[in-house]
Amino acid sequence: MSDDVQTTTFSISSDDGATDEITVPSGLVDLVAEGDQSDAETVGDVMLLSFASRAHHIVHHGEDADEDLEAQEARVMDLFEERFGVTFGEATGHQH
Secondary structure (H helix, E strand, C coil), X not given: CHHHXXXXXXXXXXXXXXXXXXXXXXXXHHHHCCCCCXXXXXXXXXXXXXXXXXXXXXXXXXXXXXXXXXXXXXXXXXXXXXXXXXXXXXXXXCCC
């Protein structure tokens, strides 16, 4: 049955020229899209949310977060707020 589910493949490239591809079910992209977002914008939102969530968890719920890691988490939270117009805490209801 899962073979019947339509998928969409996205290409990712970095400043150093490395590339990767990820394939996800197309319906999930549609499910989490906001308004008239493109599929690429939707995947970008999910990716930034994932990085912010992981960084938050490591810094605030993990162990031994050093100054560099705390700075990385602060930067991703700034980027999150720039993209979404709200803080991570406002968006997720998870505030410290």
